[in-house]
Amino acid sequence: MTPIPIEHGLILAAVLFALGLAGVLVRRNIIFILMSIEIMLNAAGLAFIVAGSRWMQADGQVMFIFILTMAAAEVSIGLALVLQLYHRFKTLDVDAAHRMRG
Amino acid sequence: MIELLWLVPALPLAGFLILALAGSRLSRAGAAFVGVLSVGLSAVVAAAVGGRFILSPPEGGAFKQVLWTWIQTGNLTAEIALYLDPLSLVMMLVVTFVGFLILLFSVEYMAGEEGYSRFFCYMNLFVSSMLILLLSSNLLLLYLGWEGVGLCSYLLIGFWYKDAANGRAGRKAFIVTRIGDAAMILGLFLLFTNLGSLEIQELMGRARELWPVGSGLAVAAAALLLAGALGKSAQLPLQTWLPDAMAGPTPVSALIHAATMVTAGVYLIARTHVLFSLAPPVQHVVAVIGAVTLLYAAFAALVQFDIKRVLAYSTISQIGYMFLALGVGAWSAAIFHFMTHAFFKSLLFLGSGVATMAFHHERDMFKMGGLRRKLPGTFWSFLIGCASLSALPLVTAGFYSKDLILFQAWSLRPGARWLWAAGLAGAFLTSLYTFRMLFLTFCGTERQKSGAAPGLCMTIPLALLSVLSIVGGFVQLPPMLGNVAVFSDFLKTALPSVAESHGVRAEVVLMIASAVVSLVGVGVAYILYLRAPRYAEGWARNPLGAALRALWLAGWDFDWVYERVFVRPFVWIARVNREDFVDSFYDAIAQIHVSFNCLLSRTQTGYVRWYAMAIALGAIIIIGILVFL
Amino acid sequence: MVFYISAAVAVISTFLVITRTNAVHALLYLIVSLLSVAVIFFALGAPFIAALEVIIYAGAIMVLFIFVIMMLNPGKAEVRQERQWLKGPMWVGPSILAAVLLAEIVKAFAFQGAPAGQGVSIGPKELSRSLFGPYVIGVELASLILFIGLVGAFHLGRRAGPSEGEERSDTDSH
Numbered sequence: 001m002t003p004i005p006i007e008h009g010l011i012l013a014a015v016l017f018a019l020g021l022a023g024v025l026v027r028r029n030i031i032f033i034l035m036s037i038e039i040m041l042n043a044a045g046l047a048f049i050v051a052g053s054r055w056m057q058a059d060g061q062v063m064f065i066f067i068l069t070m071a072a073a074e075v076s077i078g079l080a081l082v083l084q085l086y087h088r089f090k091t092l093d094v095d096a097a098h099r100m101r102g
Numbered sequence: 103m104i105e106l107l108w109l110v111p112a113l114p115l116a117g118f119l120i121l122a123l124a125g126s127r128l129s130r131a132g133a134a135f136v137g138v139l140s141v142g143l144s145a146v147v148a149a150a151v152g153g154r155f156i157l158s159p160p161e162g163g164a165f166k167q168v169l170w171t172w173i174q175t176g177n178l179t180a181e182i183a184l185y186l187d188p189l190s191l192v193m194m195l196v197v198t199f200v201g202f203l204i205l206l207f208s209v210e211y212m213a214g215e216e217g218y219s220r221f222f223c224y225m226n227l228f229v230s231s232m233l234i235l236l237l238s239s240n241l242l243l244l245y246l247g248w249e250g251v252g253l254c255s256y257l258l259i260g261f262w263y264k265d266a267a268n269g270r271a272g273r274k275a276f277i278v279t280r281i282g283d284a285a286m287i288l289g290l291f292l293l294f295t296n297l298g299s300l301e302i303q304e305l306m307g308r309a310r311e312l313w314p315v316g317s318g319l320a321v322a323a324a325a326l327l328l329a330g331a332l333g334k335s336a337q338l339p340l341q342t343w344l345p346d347a348m349a350g351p352t353p354v355s356a357l358i359h360a361a362t363m364v365t366a367g368v369y370l371i372a373r374t375h376v377l378f379s380l381a382p383p384v385q386h387v388v389a390v391i392g393a394v395t396l397l398y399a400a401f402a403a404l405v406q407f408d409i410k411r412v413l414a415y416s417t418i419s420q421i422g423y424m425f426l427a428l429g430v431g432a433w434s435a436a437i438f439h440f441m442t443h444a445f446f447k448s449l450l451f452l453g454s455g456v457a458t459m460a461f462h463h464e465r466d467m468f469k470m471g472g473l474r475r476k477l478p479g480t481f482w483s484f485l486i487g488c489a490s491l492s493a494l495p496l497v498t499a500g501f502y503s504k505d506l507i508l509f510q511a512w513s514l515r516p517g518a519r520w521l522w523a524a525g526l527a528g529a530f531l532t533s534l535y536t537f538r539m540l541f542l543t544f545c546g547t548e549r550q551k552s553g554a555a556p557g558l559c560m561t562i563p564l565a566l567l568s569v570l571s572i573v574g575g576f577v578q579l580p581p582m583l584g585n586v587a588v589f590s591d592f593l594k595t596a597l598p599s600v601a602e603s604h605g606v607r608a609e610v611v612l613m614i615a616s617a618v619v620s621l622v623g624v625g626v627a628y629i630l631y632l633r634a635p636r637y638a639e640g641w642a643r644n645p646l647g648a649a650l651r652a653l654w655l656a657g658w659d660f661d662w663v664y665e666r667v668f669v670r671p672f673v674w675i676a677r678v679n680r681e682d683f684v685d686s687f688y689d690a691i692a693q694i695h696v697s698f699n700c701l702l703s704r705t706q707t708g709y710v711r712w713y714a715m716a717i718a719l720g721a722i723i724i725i726g727i728l729v730f731l
Numbered sequence: 732m733v734f735y736i737s738a739a740v741a742v743i744s745t746f747l748v749i750t751r752t753n754a755v756h757a758l759l760y761l762i763v764s765l766l767s768v769a770v771i772f773f774a775l776g777a778p779f780i781a782a783l784e785v786i787i788y789a790g791a792i793m794v795l796f797i798f799v800i801m802m803l804n805p806g807k808a809e810v811r812q813e814r815q816w817l818k819g820p821m822w823v824g825p826s827i828l829a830a831v832l833l834a835e836i837v838k839a840f841a842f843q844g845a846p847a848g849q850g851v852s853i854g855p856k857e858l859s860r861s862l863f864g865p866y867v868i869g870v871e872l873a874s875l876i877l878f879i880g881l882v883g884a885f886h887l888g889r890r891a892g893p894s895e896g897e898e899r900s901d902t903d904s905h
Contacts, residue, residue, distance in 0.1 A: 004734050004775065010840040012738045012771070016745055016764075018833040023749030024714050025825035028816045029809075031754055031800060033710075035761055038792065039745055046768060053775040056851050058861035061780045062869070065862070068787055069873040073880030075792050079799045080888035086803055087890070094710045101708030715828065722832050729839045 009050035016043035030082050030094050034075065041071045103154040106147050107167050107184050110194060111233035113144040118226040125219030134209045137222025141205050141229050145198035152191050156592075163187060163595030164303075166239055173242070180300055185239035189596035192437060193236045193369060196444050200361050201229045203563035207452050208353035210559035211459065215351070221261065225357070228254035232362050236369060240300045241290050244370070248286070248334070251363045252279050258358060259350040268349045275343040282333015282340055286370075289326030292319065306376035315380050324381035327374060328388060331367030335421050337395045342660050344418055345402075348410040352458070355410060356451035360417050361444035368424045368440055372597060375433055389429020389515070393524040396422030398658060400531035404538070405654045408465045409454045412539050415657075416491065417447060419528060423507050426525060432510035433597035434590040438578055439503040445574050446490035446500055449567035453484035456560060457543050460552040467539060472548030477555055481544050483564040488540045490571040492533030492624065495617035496583075499575030504529065506578065509612050510600060522612075529616055533623030541631045580613065581606055737770040752813035754800045758793060765789040776852040 020043060023036030045064040052060015082092070089096040117140025125133055155165065164187035173180040186194075205225060212221055231250025238244040253276075260272030294300055296319055297308045313320045331337075336344040336359075347359050358364070371378060371388065378385045396419045403415035420443050427436035457473055457480065458465050474481040490500035508529070512522040556564075578589035590599050630638045641647040653659060705716070744764040751757040765788050772781035862870060 007840055008734075008738075009771075009775065011837055012741070014833055014836040014840065015742055016768075017836070018829040019742070019745045019749060021718055021832060022822075022825045022829040025711055025718065025828065026817070026821055027749065028711070029754070029813060031796065031803075032749070032757060035757060035796065036749060038788075039748065039761070039764070042765065042768060042788065046771065049772055049775055049777050049780060052853070053777060053851075056853065058853050058858045061777050061853065061858050062861055062866050064777075064780055065783065065858075066869055066873055068783060069876055072787065072792055073876045075795055076880045076884040077887060079795060080884040082799060083802070083888055092803065092805075092809075097710070098708030101706050715824070718828050718832065722828065722835060725832070725835045725839070729835050 006050060006054045009053075010047055013043045013047035013050065016040075016046065028093055028095060030085065030092050033094060034078050034082070037078075038071065038075070041067060104151050104160070104165055104186070105167065107151050107165070107186055107237070108169055109147045110144050110151065110198065111184075111230050111237060113140045113147065114226045114230035114233065116140060118223055118230060121219050121223035121226060125223055128219060130213075130218050133219035133222055137219075137226055138202070138205045138209060140226055141198065141202045144229070144233070145195075145202045148194050148198045151186070152195055155186060155188075155191055159595075168239075177298060178294070178300070180240055180242040182243060183239035183301075184237040185302070186237065187596045188593045189369075189372060189437065190236050192441060192593070193365075194233060196441055197229065197232050197236065197362050200444050200448050200567075201225075201232075201357055203566055204353050204357045204361075204448060204452065207356075207455070207560050207563040208351070210557050211353055211455055212351060217261065221258075221351070224254055224257045224261070225353075228258065228358060228363075232366070235366055240302060241293070241305070242300050244302075244373075245287065245290065248283065248330075248366065251358070251366060252276060252283065252334070255279075255347070255358050255363055258354040259347045261350055261354065271343075271346040271349040275347050278340050278343040279333040282330045285326045285333075286330025289323050289330065292323045292326060296323075302373060306374065309377055309380055313380055316382060317380070320377060320380040321384055324374075324377045324384040325387075327370060327377065328384055331370045332391065333367075334370075335364050335367030335425070336418050337367070337391050337422060337425055338398060339660070341395065341399070341418050342657065342664060345411050345414045345657060348408070348414050352410070352451055352455035355414070356448040356455070359414065360447040360451055364417060364421055365424070365440050365444070368421065368428065368436055371425075371428045372433055372437060375428075375597060378428070379431075385429055385431070386518075387429070389426050389511075389518070389521055392422045392425030392427070392429050393521050393528075394422075395419070396426065396528040397524055397531070398422075400528050400535065402654045402657050403535040404531060405651045407468050409457065409467050409470075409539060409543060410451075410465055412467075412535060413447070413450055413454060416450075416532070416536070419532065420447065420491075423504060423525065423528070426511060426521060427507040430511050430514045430521065432507060432514060432600055434593040434599065435503070435506045435510050437593060437597070438589055439507055442490065442499040442503040442571070442574050445567055446487045446498075446571040449483060449487035449564065449571055450491065452560070452564055452567070453480055453487060454543075456480045456556050456564070457484075459556070460554070461550055462553060464550060467542040469549050470543045470552075471546040471550075472544070473552055474544040476548075476552050479561060480556065480564065483568040484540060484544060486568040486571050488536045492536045492620045493529060493616065494533075494620055494624070495613075497572060499571050499573065501617070501620075502575035502578055502580070505580070505613050505616055508616055509580070509609055512612055513608070514600060526616060526619055530619045530623045533620040534627050537624045537627035538631050541627060545632060580609060734771055734774045737767040737774070740764075741767040741771070750817070752810050752817060754805055754809075755797070758796055758800065762789050762793050765793070778852060779855040779858055 017040055020036045020039030023039060024033055027033055027036065045067045048060045048063040048067070050060070052058065052063070085097065086092060117136055120136050121128075121133060128136065164185060167184045167186070169182040169184070171179065171181045205222070208221065208225070212218060215221070228251060231247045231254060233247075235244055235247025235251060238247060256272045256276040259275055260269045262268050290300065293305055297305055297312065299305055299308065309320065329340075333340040344359060344364070348355055350358075378388065399415040399419035399422060403412050403419065406412045406415065420439070424436045424439050424443070427433075427439060456477065457470060460473060460477060460480075461470050464470065486498070490498040492498075493501040493504040495501050504525075508522055508525045511525055512519065515521055577586065579586040593599075642651055656662065741764050744760045744767065747760045748757045748764060751760065765784060769781040769784040769789070772778075772784060
């Protein structure tokens with residue numbers, strides 16, 4: 001394993017995160033928004049692994065496991081809510097649910 | 103015994119408190135019992151105290167009872183102190199006794215009304231405030247009583263508050279008297295800052311020492327106090343509230359607006375007579391106002407058709423006589439007339455109450471008539487009251503008091519004989535309108551069906567007041583008719599007596615003149631209203647007569663003038679000022695907040711992606727701060 | 732070398748994920764992205780995590796997504812709608828925000844630090860020692876989260892019961 005400069009890893013994580021953020025902001029379909037959130041979570045996990053490998057400790061990987069667990073729980077609940085939303089509004093447009101406004 | 107003086111105002115006050123706190127829980131009989139008993143007990147105590155005072159007068163001719171210190175700050179010390187001298191004794195006795203009789207009358211008169219206990223509650227507060235006014239030893243406590251009676255007058259005029267017109271009448275009374283009260287408090291300020299005290303006797307003493315006769319300060323103080331008296335006693339120009347105050351129940355009109363509250367002004371001037379003697383211009387103004395008012399009100403009373411308004415204008419006129427007496431320096435004559443007036447005026451009001459009740463609350467005299475046969479007792483008491491008011495010679499109390507005033511006006515002001523002439527003309531008009539009222543109400547044909555006769559609670563006061571209206575005058579008889587000077591001698595320590603400057607012959611001539619005048623008035627009324635009504639109707643149809651009639655009916659159109667000169671500009675200013683720049687400053691503050699709210703509400707769009715963008719933006723800003731700063 | 736190639740693959744496929752109009756296509760590209768990230772993990776010396784990434788992330792979570800999309804069954808109409816929603820001007824704002832964020836993070840990370848991955852590979856043994864040692868509370872909490880996720884998904888996904896009453900009132904108010 002050749003040593004990889006840590007900046008490059010982190011920059012990769014940042015790029016993936018930015019792409020996920022753009023996806024959340026621009027897409028109107030809920031499924032795509034959830035997918036973009038997954039992208040962002042993955043990017044954050046990547047950053048952790050990179051950091052853990054720099055310090056040569058298992059802590060980064062431990063954090064990634066926790067992030068993974070959380071992502072799994074979040075996806076299941078999120079998709080259940082998506083089903084409810086679809087059942088109610090008959091569309092996956094997230095802008096359909098805008099009644100809670102000031 | 104005389105130390106029980108404090109009970110006299112305290113008993114009605116206790117009655118007020120009991121009725122205010124527990125009145126709704128008491129039965130009607132219970133409320134009436136408490137209300138009448140408190141004033142009755144007060145009258146008994148007043149009689150006892152008075153008796154002790156007369157039999158063994160305290161030294162100095164006055165008794166002062168200090169209850170506690172009210173205010174003590176800087177050089178102002180005001181105590182709750184009662185001062186009993188012959189003047190306040192006479193007034194106290196009249197107020198408690200007449201008040202008791204009127205309350206007894208109203209037990210039956212107000213029996214069908216709702217708010218029964220509220221009525222007695224307010225009446226008790228009124229009697230208590232009036233007694234505080236009369237018995238107070240300093241001007242501040244007097245002002246407290248003054249305001250208290252003003253408040254009760256407002257409350258009782260608007261007693262039937264569900265009708266908005268009654269509320270307006272109450273407010274009018276309050277506002278007009280308030281003008282006088284404002285002047286009076288300015289007078290109090292002036293007296294305090296210049297003489298350093300508010301104790302009446304001290305004030306009078308210091309004024310006599312420090313202020314020369316006719317000095318500016320004395321004139322100013324006296325004028326301000328006079329303004330206060332004018333408001334309360336409904337004299338020109340502050341008299342417009344009294345005819346409208348007849349919107350209240352009849353016992354209220356009898357007690358407050360005939361016998362007691364409206365005489366508070368007379369009492370004030372009598373109490374501070376030293377001040378008025380030190381300001382001769384003001385005293386002359388008092389006499390002039392008295393004379394003009396009595397003529398003004400007599401003309402107005404001549405054309406009224408509401409029986410209570412006749413009596414209201416009559417009250418204004420008679421108080422004009424009292425002011426006339428005060429103005430010429432006949433102090434005890436004014437108080438004498440007050441006493442007899444209290445008797446016969448309240449008698450007349452109570453009698454009119456019986457008449458209106460008999461005609462099912464009809465107050466238009468031209469719709470009454472023929473009550474003489476149905477209610478003979480009421481007729482005779484009303485007749486006695488009318489006779490006393492008209493000052494029919496020799497048998498009535500009113501004759502002696504009015505005649506005394508006219509004689510003093512003649513003799514004490516030789517340069518202003520027109521004052522006497524005005525009083526004499528007023529006497530003619532008085533008997534004219536009084537007997538017009540009697541003939542229309544009680545004699546002639548019955549124009550409406552009348553109801554039942556009054557019961558015991560109403561006849562006893564009528565009877566007692568009738569007796570007093572006859573014998574009440576016998577305490578002061580002129581020299582040729584018995585020379586009884588009990589009254590003026592009694593008041594000598596409080597009010598200076600007048601020097602007799604004209605002989606007996608002048609007095610006899612004057613007395614005969616006034617007697618003739620009043621009898622002629624009766625005769626004219628008889629002819630015009632019983633024998634040949636066509637003359638009166640003819641004059642009413644004549645254009646000049648109709649115009650005069652309309653003018654006098656509206657009280658010489660004072661209301662019209664005041665409305666246009668004072669009320670409308672004031673209301674206009676208030677309306678224009680509603681949106682003044684101070685308001686717009688506060689409005690601007692509120693407006694800024696509202697617009698900020700609108701602005702910030704726009705950020706709550708409800709769209710998920712908008713909120714995500716807001717989070718991203720926040721993160722960017724914070725990271726940016728961390729990274730770049 | 733491996734790192735840079737799979738990094739390029741990850742970035743490109745992620746970009747394609749967020750620009751596809753067909754949901755299934757996007758999902759497949761996402762799986763590709765995740766697989767390339769797994770390769771990166773492997774290159775960084777975290778083999779166990781790489782395996783977990785493939786098995787759980789790409790294998791379970793993405794499959795869940797596929798299930799839901801199959802259930803919702805988007806057709807040609809939905810694809811057309813997506814294309815309509817993804818018009819050009821829509822990209823401006825989000826792109827700017829993402830670019831600014833990227834710039835800031837890159838600036839924050841632009842330091843000459845120690846190189847990563849000294850060649851040491853941290854395997855499952857060390858990982859589990861760390862996990863059941865100091866981080867055992869985290870493990871318990873993670874299991875709690877999974878349990879909550881399970882119950883929540885079950886409850887929220889139900890059609891019958893309280894959701895039905897709300898549904899009725901909701902359709903009335905519409």
